[in-house]
Amino acid sequence: MTPYDAHATARTIPTPALTDGFGRKVTYLRVSVTDRCDLRCVYCMAEHMRFLPKAEVLTLEELDRIASMFVSLGVRKLRLTGGEPLVRKGLMTLVESLSRHLRSGALDELTLTTNATRLAEFAPDLARLGVKRVNVSMDTLKPDLFARLTRGGDLARVQAGVEAAGAAGMKVKINAVALARDNAAEIPALIQWAHERDLAITLIETMPMGEIDEDRTDQFVSLGDVRRDLESFWTLRDLPLTTGGPARYVEVLETGGRLGFITPLSHNFCESCNRVRLTCTGTLHSCLGQEDATDLRAVIRAGAADADLARAIAGGIDAKPKGHDFRIARGAAPSVSRHMSTTGG
Ligand code: SAM
Numbered sequence: 001m002t003p004y005d006a007h008a009t010a011r012t013i014p015t016p017a018l019t020d021g022f023g024r025k026v027t028y029l030r031v032s033v034t035d036r037c038d039l040r041c042v043y044c045m046a047e048h049m050r051f052l053p054k055a056e057v058l059t060l061e062e063l064d065r066i067a068s069m070f071v072s073l074g075v076r077k078l079r080l081t082g083g084e085p086l087v088r089k090g091l092m093t094l095v096e097s098l099s100r101h102l103r104s105g106a107l108d109e110l111t112l113t114t115n116a117t118r119l120a121e122f123a124p125d126l127a128r129l130g131v132k133r134v135n136v137s138m139d140t141l142k143p144d145l146f147a148r149l150t151r152g153g154d155l156a157r158v159q160a161g162v163e164a165a166g167a168a169g170m171k172v173k174i175n176a177v178a179l180a181r182d183n184a185a186e187i188p189a190l191i192q193w194a195h196e197r198d199l200a201i202t203l204i205e206t207m208p209m210g211e212i213d214e215d216r217t218d219q220f221v222s223l224g225d226v227r228r229d230l231e232s233f234w235t236l237r238d239l240p241l242t243t244g245g246p247a248r249y250v251e252v253l254e255t256g257g258r259l260g261f262i263t264p265l266s267h268n269f270c271e272s273c274n275r276v277r278l279t280c281t282g283t284l285h286s287c288l289g290q291e292d293a294t295d296l297r298a299v300i301r302a303g304a305a306d307a308d309l310a311r312a313i314a315g316g317i318d319a320k321p322k323g324h325d326f327r328i329a330r331g332a333a334p335s336v337s338r339h340m341s342t343t344g345g
């Protein structure tokens, strides 16, 4: 039996199977389960988005099949994202099915990035199914600004979701996109809010992905500048922690909490990149910041055996580009035409 024979399990396929052309081991898959969302964050989506027809989106069974194949090939961490994962009908069925890999020991972590508008409703089930950590996006503590940035979101629901996740026993990390005009001055208050609740928080630079209704240049703020500003009143101690991703972590000595910086534009993090992304239409993107793509939906809808699917995945990973080429320039088109909500942030 070859490593890629049909219905091979995690035990029958030797790992690491997924190593790219530059020798980087891929152990982390982000799966966008839908392009839809109940919010319309100004930096993520245009106000009037055209969403994909249902037939183009992978069914729950197809998502399970592809994600499970990645696990068989050596992926140890799965993150469900979107769009908003919790608006996908039947998501808990998928989580339940994928949780078998946690029980078998093939997967270390099954997790989720969410806007938390429906987290209060789903937190107990997620925790029961083995989800130990969730990332929640929340860019401001001001209800009016939150409603404007998300075009209609209710901050109280998000905060209730954060609380419910904690009560269910999950660890919550807050993600906040730094926006020069809107929340840059509020960043210390956001950090304080998170750390008072024993939550880690990560700041993100806006990335040039997909056409939106405004020019991102006006809102771009370098996290290097944010860090310098924070260091004028707090002591930040670098932590040796690395997740193979773009985040760099510090401890804020005064609050005792952890703070991350995701700086794709002012820092290059590609040499240690361990992750790839699957869109809700089954396209494998091995780099967030490049247009490279492998159509896995076409492979499975053509009736491929597991061995063919595994080969297609391995081929997509082998072609993983060396790095991205993000640039934010006034008036320039986005570096990548697809929206973050399509690729899954
Ligand atoms: N809806 C979920 C949420 O908001 O957490 C999951 C999907 S969302 C696309 C994932 C993350 O991407 C969020 O933290 C969001 O703030 C971030 N994001 C979206 N568009 C972005 C952009 N253009 N630049 C940087 N981060 C972005």
Ligand code: SF4
Binding pocket: 037, 038, 039, 040, 041, 044, 045, 082, 083, 084, 115, 137, 341
């Ligand atoms: Fe929706 Fe998340 Fe994009 Fe906001 S960032 S519009 S919550 S997908």
